[in-house]
Amino acid sequence: MIRKTIIKELKEIFRDGRFQFSALLVLLLITVAVAIGINQYKNTNEQYKASQSTERNIWDNQGEKNPHSAAHFGNYVFKPKNALALLDQGVDKYEGVSIFLEAHSRNEAQYSAAGDQTGLSRFGELTPEFILLFVMPLLIIIIGYNSFTKEKEGGTDVLLKSQGISNLKLTIAKLIAVYIPVFIICGILFLVAGIILSFLKDYGAFNWARLFSLYVVYLLYYLVFTQIVLLISAITKRSGISLVSALSFWIISCFIAPKTASNIAELNYPYPTKQTFLSQLNQAKKGGLNGHNPWSKESKALEAKLLKEHNVSHVSELPFNFSGYIMQKGEEHEAEVYFKEYSKLKQQFSNQANTYKALAFISPFLPARFLSMGIAGTDYESHMAFAEAAEAYRIKTQKFLNDNNMNNSKYGERGYRADADFWKTLPNFTYTPVGLSTVINHQKTNMFLLIFWVILSAILLFTSTKKI
């Protein structure tokens, strides 16, 4: 009985001109979006590899130089693009792609793509995630809005009931029928993406498990929409009203809720402006040790302590160069200040993230959005992981340079230069993106929220169709 109904429903769906047109449009959009995405990905990846080796080359070939000059010359690290960014770019375009690592300061990632784009890009881009997150639910609405209302308007509902099909079976059949087209389209997209990604050369981080998890997230997301659309169709009398109500749900979930949530998050847990953040940092740094200021109170205290420890009367008698030592200590102090200030920022971000989670009850879009970019490795956490790896590398580099100064030069020696070969001994910067299990563990709440939506919409659908 269920099978018959599914076949009948699918026939109706596939014969409907509106479905044919919109499904065709969606497929076209996906093709364009994936084509653009692949192209972009290839370019970015090639560029990333080239820049990384060029930068390393520049660093290695500095020639003879004072290590602290090299510290100020600094080095750049570049952010690799995650393979699944092809499907979901997440916040990538709003985050910088390179970080300048230098002595004394932790810099923000620079050169976000959004900064180089016109205001139009805020309207959205033709990317696969735009289609996955916004357009596919719309397709579900177009397929399913009249699933029940057409029976009521055509009077076939009475006939169906007189044939003895239970409401439960009817609803299950309709649910499956409306779900199948999206299931297939989405499946094709993910399969094609997977094949392309695994065939592209030098694709480091791609794995099928990640892709499959992403697919599951979208299937759950679409299940919620399908159930809600059918629910609306079941409780309204006319197709027109059903359509308009389903669209309202779409607008609220996908557009209004995220924007409102972002405003509420910002209102309750505001981010500092750049200038405020910088002046806070400077303030915090001022109070402590500064490698360039051996006359400060803090320096003098450190000096006294060191002299006592080594039981000498002057810093020049120390077994190492005091300038290098104090430079390193200053660096450590500054790193700590940065760590503290950035922790505050991170705390603020996690407060904001909790606001989004708390508001997820008004929109299944929110948990799906966060899960999607989390799994794709393009969320803010991924960016933070990169920025923190870069900072760890910066601290390590500074120690590497200061140690050289400390152990190889004499106190008061101005012209000290490290060997030209010295720079090559600095280890490479490596960054491994967060693993899938960590991501899923991190995104537990969002996973629960999405499943909660699936269950809630199922309960609503099946209780409301009990008495149609």
Added chain:
Amino acid sequence: MIVTTDLTKKYGDFTALNNLNLNIKQGEIYCLLGANGAGKSTTINLLLNFIQPSSGTALINNIDVTKQPLETKKYLAYIPENLMLYPTLSALENLDYFSGIAGKVLTKSEMEVFLQEAGLQQDAFNKKIKAFSKGMRQKVGIAIALAKDAKLLLLDEPTSGLDPKASNEFGMLLKKLKQKGVAILMATHDIFRAKEIATHIGIMRHGVIQHQFVADQLSLSELEKHYLETMNY
């Protein structure tokens, strides 16, 4: 009031109405009998200019329906099979609105007279149409026709779905209008009602009037016999 000359409507190969010649004068009630798809509604739709004739002409009050549709509509009133009005407006408000957009300004007491004349009970005047039965809605429709001072009434299956009492009341109302000199064209399945109120009866099949009678000249059973013969032909 209505004169049609060789009025024909074709949909591709299918002829819905074939060379209809009708002449209905003031004070006449012409009943079109026939099965579904015989061409009754097509005739009415053509007279209302809802559809365009393939050939032939239709005149209402000597005005060509296709050439001056808005002019002809000043003289006619139409009550569709299932007359729908604005559910959230009352009977008085619906009457006021429909007369108003047709260009008739009425006072409240005038409207009440029309509703009374159409047979609507007094206490329903200010009730919203939502709660009205089909018979009551039709009475409001008649009131709209009365208010318009229509010279011609086009009725499409007006008594289908009415209970016998309401149907009878409606018949009486039409007779009253006839006396006022209104010409009435009514498409119906209801042989009994047709015999009772019509001055002329036409039996339609395949878009053609097969038989035409003056109502007084034959009995109900003769009419029924003719009707069945035509249908089985």
Added chain:
Amino acid sequence: MLSYNFTYELKLLIRNKWLPILGLLLVITFAFAAFNGNSRTQKRIKEITNIETKTELSDANMLKLLDSVEKGLEVKTSFRNIPNTPMAIGYQHPRAVTMTPNGMSAIAIGQSDIFTDVIMPITVDDDFGIDFTEMTSSIQLLFGSFDLTFVIIYLLPLLIIAFSYNILSAEKERGALRLLASQPVSIYKWIFQKMLLRFFWLSQIVIVALVISFLINNIDLAQIQFIWLLGLILVYILFWFSLSFLINLLGSSSAKNAVFLIGLWVFFVLLIPSSINQIAHSIYPIPSRNKMVNTMRTLKVDVSKKQDKVLDHYLRDHPELASKEEDKGNYTFWHKYMASLDLVAQEINPLFSLYDEQLEAQQSWVKKWTWLSPSLVINKEMNRISGNSTADYQNFKNQALAFSKHWRNHLIFMLYNKQPFTTKDYRTLPKFTYKPLKLNGIGKHIVIELILCVLIGLLAVFLFKKRLQKGIAILNN
């Protein structure tokens, strides 16, 4: 007919609760949107005031210090902090270069969440090192803000669609159309009047909602920009009503009308903008920033390797700065540093400006195709009114960079002239004032959109008359 339609349309809209619901909905969304826009504006203003106060305070301290030094008094600070050299001023006392939001800034967040309004260029930094981006949570950037532009561009059309998609089809589906069509009125005139009335009521509600949202958020109403804003909003509402009029006259069932209108919404609000954007990227791609970083680094290495020659080159290019023969060899670290900075800047500027050129090329391409979607036109104009558009920030950036250059040159001149910095010099220090872009041509856009609406209306009537002749407009589907 109009007076009857007017009275009864109003009655119907009130009885089926459309007007009260719309009114409430719009007042709430407008007020919330204006609140969000205004909070952002206030945050920015606070930030600017903060910076300016800080600068004033630090200037006052600096002058006090300078005064003491000039009077030969002893000062309790390390010699590095004494502001009596031009480089100390350039290094430790940067000017606040700010872009104060205008009075209508609250209507659109625009690019203000991506770009900063305050920079403090330091003489010893590269100009291309100046970061013009603001620190906003990237999630917030991704989701965007619930501001008035969003409400008007995205939500208002949907409300209009919900409010008008079934004016004719509902009559048809309920059966009232037959009775109506038997009256001596033309149907399209009747629908036109109904549309007009709904447009009238909706615009009234929008105006009231807008005024309320401005009043409760303390935004000044008495500015000419407010009239422009109203004009833009009204013509945008009219555009969607004219589309709805077209679909009403051509459509069949309510559900089909709704699907069509939503299709148009997706087309105008989502597809056209993202397509134009995508094509702009493809035609004028932004060169890789990573590559730029590489080039810049290589240049710096080159420059530092020929450090001793750099100054000579520099002085050859700037003979006015070269000091007298007897001072030769008296150049300090700063002289060399500034000279190499200048050299790097000269070399890298063409590359650096490539980004601006490409962005400008993109912008002018986008501008060329904006007319394809009235949503884009209105959005662009609203962003212009708010002063937060990309063009505005680009303008600020250019002015700020020009100032930074001016500021550096001013101090470099003093450096090479071996001029100490004195209290007198403070008064002649360059000052920055932001000059906003001129706001013109809005009226032209309003008129063009208005003409578009009329054309759509005429097209609708023309097509409807054709359908009437075929007799498919009134009967069934």
